[in-house]
Amino acid sequence: MNDPTHAPSAVPEPAPAEDRATDPLAVALGNASLLGVGYLMVRRRRWFAVAALAVTLVLVVRLGAGASPSDEVAMLLWWVTVTAHGWFLARRRAPRGTRPGQRLVALGVTLSVLLAAAYLRVEAAGIERSVSEARERGDCAEVARAQARVSFGDRVADARSTADGDEAVRTCERLRVAEGELDVALVGDLAALKRGFRTLDSVLESPGNDRTVEATLNEFLGDLPTADSCATVSVIDWLRDRKLGDDLLERSAATAQRAAPASLVGCGDDLMGKQRWKDARAHYERVLDQYPGDDTAGKARKGFEKATRSIERDNVLDLLAPRTDAPPxxxxxxxxxxxxxxxxxxxxxxxxxxxxxxxxxxxxxxxxxxxxxxxxxxxxxxxxxxxxxxxxxxxxxxxxxxxxxxxxxxxxxxxxxxxxxxxxxxxxxxxxxxxxxxxxxxxxSYYTYGDDDSxxxxxxxxxxxxxxxxxxxxxxxxxx
CATH class of the missing domain: 3.30.160 (Double Stranded RNA Binding Domain)
Incomplete structure (x- = not known):
């Protein structure tokens, strides 16, 4: 008589969890999200998921903090590595099989990550376009405003374009410093003028900065002549004596020469007020020699004659001064x-x-x-x-x-x-x-000495x- 407690079961028992089939495609798709999802599908390999996520986080932080193109390449290589590793790791495990559920989960996670990355790249590209357009207009203020819209995610998704934008902002900051130096130069500080143009020269060495440099230079030249004519003459002389070339700075700086005649005459007038006759005459003489056809030539001629008379007058007065024991x-x-x-x-x-x-x-x-x-x-x-x-x-x-x-x-x-x-x-x-x-x-009347009247x-x-x-x-x- 058979014991009913030992009768064979009609339903087979499920296989142990470690022996369930692993789908290589699902694992590869899960790892393609860079979140280690694929490794979670491989039993006894969950610590891989933690390690993969940690590496991804490190790369994300590096990209977000520095927007380095080299870090972007590292992220791409890491994406290829973990995707391929998940595929081969699943294929080495037995049994293998098709798991539609795993594939849908992996695909959903990875597509979400890819769509987010795509959105951020489109956003970063739009910002890059705004930055480039502002640079083309020479508008450094707009360059800074456009680049300020870059988010952490934009830097992660498109390190190259955001890095270019950062460089444009740094360049504009250098131009802002140069602009400050040039403002100081307007009072006749030639050392500041030299520093400012040295910065402009170095910025021009990098392609794409012509417009921003030109805008900075035009603003400087637009302030010439200044109220201080002698300071203006010093600036113009420095620009004239620069080593000649065919770059933007030389072509633009030539426009400063248009202010030279009036500034020379104005400086001559200022020096006359300070009774520096010889210096004043030298400024008037420069106008007559270098700009004889300018509208200021008539005024310069009168100033030259007045300065000459003043020099002669001082000389005559010195010669006419009385002396104790000799004629003047x-x-x-x-x-x-x-x-x-x-x-x-x-x-x-x-x-x-x-x-x-x-x-x-x-x-x-x-x-x-x-x-x-x-x-x-x-x-x-x-x-x-x-x-x-x-x-x-x-x-x-x-x-x-x-x-x-x-x-x-x-x-x-x-x-x-x-x-x-x-x-x-x-x-x-x-x-x-x-x-x-x-x-x-x-x-x-006459004098006598004692009683002698002889x-x-x-x-x-x-x-x-x-x-x-x-x-x-x-x-x-x-x-x-």
Whole structure:
């Protein structure tokens, strides 16, 4: 009699979990998601899934943080590796079989990842296009705004384009620094100008930056000329002296030369205000030499003449300065002063220079119309020498205190004079004048020493000149 508890079962028992069939295609598709899903389908290999996910996370973080194209290549190689490894790992396991459910799950996960990656790549490509268009317009501000839209996922999905965008932003930042240097250069800081152009040169070495560099340069050139004409001249001179070439900077910098004539004249005017006559004249002269046909040439010519007169005036004033024991230097080394009055018929105002600081000066007795107040009013310079006894006029006897008779001869006041035309510095007269006057007064004074009166008065003396006598002597010098 059979025991019913040991009767054979009509339904076979399921195979152990480790002996279930593995679908290689499902495993490969699952691993293609880079999430290790395929490894989860392979029994006793779940730790592979953890390792694969860890590597994927490392690569994702690297891509998101640095957007390096080399990391993108590493991610592609990793995708190929884990996909192929899942396929071969499943094929080596027995039994193998088709698992539609596994395939659908793997396909769903992988398609989700691929669709997300595709969306992010399209988004990254759009941002790259915006960045490129902004660069073409030379709009660095828009480059920064467009690149700011890049997300972590965009960097993971398209490392190359996002890396290019980052480089464009860095380039624009360098141009911003160069722009600051060029702004400082506008006040005449040539060191800052040199640094700014060095940056522009280095940015131009990389392709695709012509427009952004041109925009930066045009903004700089648009600020020329500045309110400080002399600073503008310094900038223009530096640009002119740069090593010539055929690049964008040389072609654009040439536009600064258009501001040169007006800036040179403006700087000359500023220097005139500071009484730097020689420097001012040099600036006016440059306009006349380099830009003779410019509208500013007439103003430069007037400035040149004014500066020249100022230089001559300072020189004349230095030569006219009185000296303690000698005539002013002008009397031995006359120079022209083109700002002086012209000589002509009638009264010619003159500057009267005595023989030395304390020498005889009769100019105070001359008419006001004959005397000039300064070099700008004068037509002549009269250098007066030491007075001497001139022609004898009369001899008169005088009784001394002791009763002796002594004769005194009176002489005209003789004076050598040299007359120069101030405008040209030419000698127009070299002669001796004699001033007449009254003689033989009833009494005269003389010095005695103690009780000795034997000497008596000096036997020769000068006449006593009057204002009219002085004028008569000097009239031929200044009146024509």
């Amino acid at each position: 230097k002008y009397c031995s080394d006359p120079v022209e002063y083109s700002g002086a009055e012209r000589t002509g018929k009638g009264d010619n105002p003159a500057l009267f220079l005595p023989s030395h600081k304390d020498g005889e000066d009769y100019s105070g007795q001359l008419p006001r119309s004959w005397r000039a107040d300064d070099v700008d009013d004068a037509a002549l310079v009269v250098c007066m020498g030491e007075t001497r006894q001139g022609d004898a006029v009369r001899t008169c006897p005088y009784e001394t205190h002791s009763g002796a008779i002594r004769n005194v001869t009176y002489h005209k006041i003789a004076m050598p004079v040299r007359v120069y035309e101030l405008r040209t510095g030419k000698l127009v007269s070299d002669r001796k004048i004699q001033i007449s006057g009254s003689s033989c007064p009833p009494t005269i 000497g008596g008065p000096d036997p020769d003396d000068y006449v006593a000149e009057s204002k009219s006598d002085v004028r008569d002597a000097f009239r031929p010098l200044v009146v024509r």
